[in-house]
Amino acid sequence: GDSVTQMEGPVTLSEEAFLTINCTYTATGYPSLFWYVQYPGEGLQLLLKATKADDKGSNKGFEATYRKETTSFHLEKGSVQVSDSAVYFCALRGTGRRALTFGSGTRLQVQP
Amino acid sequence: NAGVTQTPKFQVLKTGQSMTLQCAQDMNHEYMSWYRQDPGMGLRLIHYSVGAGITDQGEVPNGYNVSRSTTEDFPLRLLSAAPSQTSVYFCASSYRSGQNTGELFFGEGSRLTVL
Numbered sequence: 001g002d003s004v005t006q007m008e009g010p011v012t013l014s015e016e017a018f019l020t021i022n023c024t025y026t027a028t029g030y031p032s033l034f035w036y037v038q039y040p041g042e043g044l045q046l047l048l049k050a051t052k053a054d055d056k057g058s059n060k061g062f063e064a065t066y067r068k069e070t071t072s073f074h075l076e077k078g079s080v081q082v083s084d085s086a087v088y089f090c091a092l093r094g095t096g097r098r099a100l101t102f103g104s105g106t107r108l109q110v111q112p
Numbered sequence: 113n114a115g116v117t118q119t120p121k122f123q124v125l126k127t128g129q130s131m132t133l134q135c136a137q138d139m140n141h142e143y144m145s146w147y148r149q150d151p152g153m154g155l156r157l158i159h160y161s162v163g164a165g166i167t168d169q170g171e172v173p174n175g176y177n178v179s180r181s182t183t184e185d186f187p188l189r190l191l192s193a194a195p196s197q198t199s200v201y202f203c204a205s206s207y208r209s210g211q212n213t214g215e216l217f218f219g220e221g222s223r224l225t226v227l
Contacts, residue, residue, distance in 0.1 A: 043218030
C-alpha cells in the first residue's frame, strides 16, 4: 500500500538557518504530494502541494519539488524564523484514492 | 467563517464508557473524514464520507462508528471506550474537487483520554 517516510525529529535550528526536511514515498501510479503544517494547539493546514512529476510547490518561503525518479518531496526553506516552529507532515493522495496518507511528522524548533 | 468545528476539545472517559465527538463544517464540503493522531505514527484515517448517507471505513475503523445524515455534520462515536483509543482526533473536510487535489481543511482537534 501507499506509505510516506519522513526524517525523524525534532529538528532544531537557529533563526535564519537553512531547512531541509526529507520525505520519501511509496505509491503506485502518479500520486499528488503535500506538505501540511501544524502549529501548537491547532489543526493541520496545507502548506504546499504538487500534483505531477517535476512540479515545485511553494508557499511562505517554503519549497518542495516532486521527484518521481527518487520518489521524494523534500521540504526546504532558505532562512527559517522562530514563527516556523511547528510540526510538518508530508502526505500523498494515491491515484484513484480519496483519503490522504500521512507521514509521522517532523517537529521543527527554531531558536532565536 | 467558522470552517471545521470540533467539540469537545478535551474529554476524559473511563474504560467502557461511550461518547460522541462532534464535527460540523459550514463550507458545503461533500467529503468529510476523521483521523487520529498518535505520537510517531502521524495521522491515520478512521472513517470517511463522500456525501450525506454515504460512509466508508479507513485504515483503523475498529471501535468507532460514524453516520452522515446531513452535509454539515459527521459525528464519530466510541461505543465502548478503551485505553488504546487515547489519542487526538481530527475532523477534516474538502470540496468534491478537492478530492483531486487532496486539500483538506482540518478542525482544531479533540484530545481524548481513556482511563
